[in-house]
Amino acid sequence: PFDEPGDSVQEVWRKINEDTPLHPAQQLTMMTGEQAEAIALARQSRLKPLIRTLSEDLDAIIMKAISRDRERRYESVTAFYDDLDALLEHKPVAAQQQDFTYLAGKFIRRHIGLAIASSLLLTALAVGLVAWSGEAKRANQEAARASREAQQANQALEESRELVNFMVTLFGSTAKESGAPERMTTEEMLNLGAARIQNTETMDPLSRARLQSLLGEVYFKLFMENEAEQMVQQALATRIDLLGEEHVLVADSKGQLGAIYANEMRIDEAEPLLLEAMATAQGATTQDLEVIASIWEALGNLYWVQVRHDEARDALERALEIRQVKMGRTDEFALAAALSSLGVLHMELEEFARAEPYLEQAAEIRVRRLGNSIDTAKTLHNLAEAENQIGRMSDSAAHYRQAFEVYAAVEGREDGEALRALDGLMRAFTRAGRYEEGLLVGQRALEIRERRYGPDSEELIQNLVSMGINQGYTGDLDAARLQLERALSLANRYLPPTSRNTGAVQDALAWLAWQEGNYEEALERHQALL
Structure with a gap:
């Protein structure tokens, strides 16, 4: 899991002990397209099914086998073999959480015929019991409703298969027709695909509208x-023409369009359109909770940018309630986004204690479902900031470290956000009185910054100040003086005397002078700040 030739033995040993290894699917997705496709071809598979296979039971088995925590590893080679054997026979594996959904899914996969027959038998028995109880009329109504819902579900499934097949064919043939598919950008691929959708005369209009919406x-x-507005406008026009103004899919398109307007700060157009979409979605004969939740989220974000915080909070809480309670957490990716939005809103309002539980739930989902991703790293970083503000320093330090590791895995250790996570970790150690650990983290961040920006960059100033303060707390006042004087030299070179960073350096030097017993210098520096 740590394949980096050229590393010293010490660095390899540190990675084994400190770094979190990438999951198999993550390693595959981080490769170039050509490398990943070659691996999939060698295994007589396609890339997406191979990634899906690596993300399920096999992933859990591998990560359990190489876990640094002895308690989490397999107890013996036999236990490891048993899990591999269970994997091949579609049985539950010990490495996975043994919840009802997982166990039921495994059983159904092994006994698909029996599961279907049992489902039909139970349905028949249920209908018979209802009729037997004297509620035949209501039973007939329920049966009719169930039949309609089953028909709608089958229709939706068939439509989804049709759309997926079309998309695969669409982009595959589009890439070939371009003459140089390996050099196509994402934008070029999407634009060619959009044109092909528009020009495919045999496609059902509503299927075309759904593809345009996607x-x-x-x-x-x-x-x-x-481009987004153009696609959604076309989908909206088709849906109004074929389904009428009051259909839930019309509300969906209006909600999409309203969100686009809001992102472009076309406030006067966005708000009435979103309110109209909400009225249609809530009044539709067949309500779609996903559509309603999405419109609430778009309204919440619109109110947020207008600094209408109470209305933003109310809208986002309504969306979260739908996703968490009414929809039963069926879409965890959307649920994590809803939780994260509320957490960040509360942080902006400096309501850190209220932000923390939302961010904690969002982080748990994203770590589990997304693994190493920018969204995961940002959520962990925000959670660490909230915990820092409410004094949970141990948790804060752990989440700053985790955020850094994810940023580093996705963007590299020299990424700006990764460095800010290290800065946060150093602050957390300082606040917790763990000065030696803070110094180690600060030195690591300083070395990365010097490699990236050079030894005389403005980017080093805050890092040097934090290190100087930590060194002062450990009693190494001479080293602290060197760091802070270097920071002051850089501040004088790049920044005006009244800048915030220059003031921070002067304040730190005044504090250090007081620690050294140089009270006159401390007083002069504080007076200069005033």
Whole structure:
């Protein structure tokens, strides 16, 4: 899991003891497309199914086998073999959490015919019992409703399969037609795909609208608002024409469009459109909780940027309630986003104690479901900041360290966010009185910054100040003086005397002078700050 030739023995030993190894699927996704496809081909598979396979039971088995925690590793080679054997026979493996959903899924996969027959038998018995109880009319109504829902589910499943197959064919053929698929950018691929969707005359109009809606969402997530708006407008026009103004899919498209307008700060257009979408979604004959939750989230974000914090909090809490309670946590990725949004809002309002539980839940989901990703790192970083503010220094330090490791795995150790996580870890150690540990972290951050920015960069100033303070607390006043004087030299070179960073350096030097017994210098520096 630590394949980095050129590292010294000491560095390899440190990684084994300190760094979290990448999961198998993560290692595959971090490779170049050509490398990953070659590995998939060698295993007589395609890339996405191989990643999915590596992300399930096999992932849990491997991570259990190489865990640094002896209590979490397999007790014996036999136990390891038994789990591999269970994997091949689609039986539950000991490395996974043995909850009902997991065990039921394994049973159904092994006995799919029996599961279907049992389901049909139970349904028949349930209907028979209801009729036997004298509620035949209601039973017939329920049966009709169940039949309609089953038909809708089958239709949705068939539509999803059709759309997935179309998308695979679409982008595969589009890439080939481009003449140079290996050099195509994401934007070029999406634009060619959008044109092909528009020009495919045999496609059902509602299927085309759904694909346009999906492409609009992808464009939006890539900050390509003009293309996103065009796709969603086309989907909206088709849905209104074929389904009427009051259909839930029309509300979905209006909600998407409102979110795009809000992101472009077209407030006067965004708010009425989102309110109209909400009224349609809540009044539709067939309600879609996902659509309603998404519109509440778009409204919450709109109110947030307008500094209407009470309304933003209310809207985001409504969305969270739908996802957490009414939808039963069925979409954990969307649930994590909802939790994170509320946590960050409370942090912005300096309500750190209220932010912490939201961020803790979001971090748990993202660590478990996303692994090493930017969203995971940001959530861990925000959680560490909240814990720092409420005095939970041990938890804060652990989450700063975890955030750094994830940032480093995704973006590299010299990434700016990774360095800020290290700065946070040093502050947490300082506040907890763990000055020696703070110094070690500060030295590590300083070495990375010197490699990235050079030894005379403005980027070193805050790092040097933090290290000087830690050295002062350990009693090494001479070393502290050297660090702070170096920080002051850089501040004088790059910053005006009234800047915040220059003031921080002067304040730290005044504190150090007081520790040294140089009270006159301390007084002069404090007076200069005033």
